[in-house]
Amino acid sequence: MYHTLSTKLVEDVYIIAVNRPDKMNALNQTVMQELGLAVDEVYTRKDIKSAILTGTGDKAFVAGADIGEFLKLSAAEGADLAKKGHVIFQRIAECPKPFIAAVNGFALGGGCELAMACHFRIASENARFGQPEVNLGLIPGYGGTQRLTQLVGKGKAIELMMTGDMLSAEEAQTWGLVNHVVKQEELLDKAKALLQKIHKKAPLAIARVVKCANAALDKDVDGYETEIAEFAACFATKDLQEGAAAFIEKRPARFTGE
Template sequence: MYHTIKTELKDNTLFIYINRPDKLNALNQQVMSELALAIDEVYSNKDIRSAVITGEGDKAFVAGADISEFLALSDQQGAELAKKGHVVFKHIEDCPKPVIAAVNGFALGGGCELAMACHFRIAATNAKFGQPEVNLGLIPGYGGTQRLTALIGKGKALELMMTGDRISAEEALQWGLVNYVVAPADLLPKATELLQKIHTKAPLAIARVIKCANASQNYAVDGFEIELNEFGACFATKDMQEGASAFIQKRPAVFTGE
């Protein structure tokens, strides 16, 4: 089905591998199209409760966009290319099921932007992050200027984007770009550990947490109003009744996503 990515469903988590290791998993239009299809499956498949995006091999998560595709583009075509990236990455960001980026190696340019579109990030100790587009006479085009600023603050984001520097996994942790740094061998196990914990929670509540958190970065909407409405909507779910009853009865809740 896929040529540039691989998928594996394990314990209700879909593992999505960007599979161009000979190109350091660089993003091209085929990768973006296939990634969009994989995320569609996360949305629609009831057996999938979460996803992990990572890179094939141990050198790179995604080392950037495939620059060979850029040389023949006009300004209008460049904008269209960026628009496609925006759509795919927003689809990841808005996914009602948790999506973790497991960053193994280089996450540069479009790779860093892909990681930031995920709900949070775990980095291997060998991970490197950066937005080096200025070295090519470009800027981040898949939402990087916005998400990086939201995650690490305007000053640090501007420094990273204007210098084109790379930062280590430990620096990314200090700056708030990643949640955890682990040994490469522990990367996917750590993601699995976190997701298995999340799987014990109410799926509809998880989806609403994601929606409300995303609203905090959308100045076109009132995030507080969305939170109020989503909080109220929880009371119409069987999961809220189950969660409250289980708490009172001092037993583990069994959520059904209803």
């Protein structure tokens, strides 16, 4: 179905791998278009409960953008490119189903931005993160200036973007960019184990957690009011009735997403 992605459904987890190992899984326009389609699958397919985003091989998650495509772009075409990337990455950030980045190797430039769009990140020990766009006379264009600042704080984000330095997996975890660091061979198993734990929770509540967390970062939205509205909406769901009954009866809840 895809030329630049490898996808497979493992039980109810959709694994999406950028599949250009000869190019260090660099993002080009075809990859971005196909990523958009794969994200749409996560939204619409009922057999998908969550998604893992990764890269083929053990050298790179996504080592950046395909710079050769930039050479002939005008400012207007650059704006169009950035807007398309923002739409796709924001769809990942707002997805009501869990979206984890399993970062294997280099996550640089657009690759770091892609990882940051996911709900959280797990890294292999050989992972490296960075926004080196200043080395090319550029800045991050797929939301990186905003998401990096939100995740690690203004001072650290500006330093990383100004210097173009890379962070090791351990440094990224210390800075708050990464949730977990594991051995390369344990990366997907760790991601799947976390998702299986999340799958046992109420799916409507999971979606509302995503919405409220995003609201906390949206200057045009009152995050507290969003929380009140989403909290209240839970009381109209069968999942809350099931969860409360299961708690009282001391048994596992059987959530249906209703």
